Amino acid sequence: MSELTTVARPYARVAFEFAVENKCIDAWSAMLNFSAEVVNNPTMSEILVRETTATELVNLFISVCDGQLDEHGQNFIKVMAENGRLSILPSVALLFSELETAQNMEIDVDVISAYALSAKQKSEISESLGKRLARKVNLNCSIDKSLVAGMVITAGDLVIDSSAIGQLKRLSNTLQS
Template sequence: MSQALTLARPYARAAFSLARDAGTLPAWSQALAFAARVAADPQVAAVLGHPKLSAADAVALLAPDGAGEAFGNFLGLLFDNRRLSLLPEIAGLYDELRFEAERVVKAKVTSAAALPAAELETIKAALRRRFGRDVEVEAAVDESLIGGAVIDAGDVVIDGSIKGKLGRLEAALSH
């Protein structure tokens, strides 16, 4: 995995540079996410590895409708360098660069039950105050948490779940 990230990093930086210069950061983010989802499909991965596949066919398969010529050229470069399998890593690294440039923190809030929109907004406001940046929140449900929530915002993880508290109590009692 770390080798894939190392190989993907220059491509993600190049994509970010192209998108930033053109003022199309969100569009490139969506196009890369689409291409990454398609490329990650096992059936598509088999087709992408076929020796008779042309660059034009690969671009047609991976580029979403409305993607610009620059995005198609980028996919063609990945095809020529046999790096289409890195699209999921490239998309992830690109989003990190984009969120850093836009001063946005991406946070995932995992709770034992679905949270109401008002509660998610309260969490978003608290995270905005803590980080001093805009916050993009993704909600998820994990019933194994029993209650409470876990907030994962990059390097910061706030575990307020009952499962987490029981785990910390168990660790404290065992030592």
């Protein structure tokens, strides 16, 4: 996965910089997400691994997208096809989305708790993390009863584990060392 990210990152950056410069981030996001879905289609996935010329792939891809790509989007697809990179479009779309979120000074935060959080708890978590990270926080909450109590908060590289299971593991590690 990290190799795909490494290869996809320059494409995502170029697409994002172009979209910012031309004030069309939403349009590019939609084009990349649609293109990623086309690549994820099982039939298209099979076609991408066949020995097909770049021109044939581009013509097929653009015809499948049927008006979903503007002129610049079609050129982007052509460049990716010429470099044999159409299969990484889902990674490009994901990285583009991350760049968009970062520019908007937002961060997606995953909160896994043992029980459902109340609106007040969500608000407090969001406000507290917003201050700590100096960004607008988008909470993605889920429930995992195996945590027993507490929660695990993940925001990029930051992980805050206040679950009962996490605390017991830390205590066990401390007692063993």
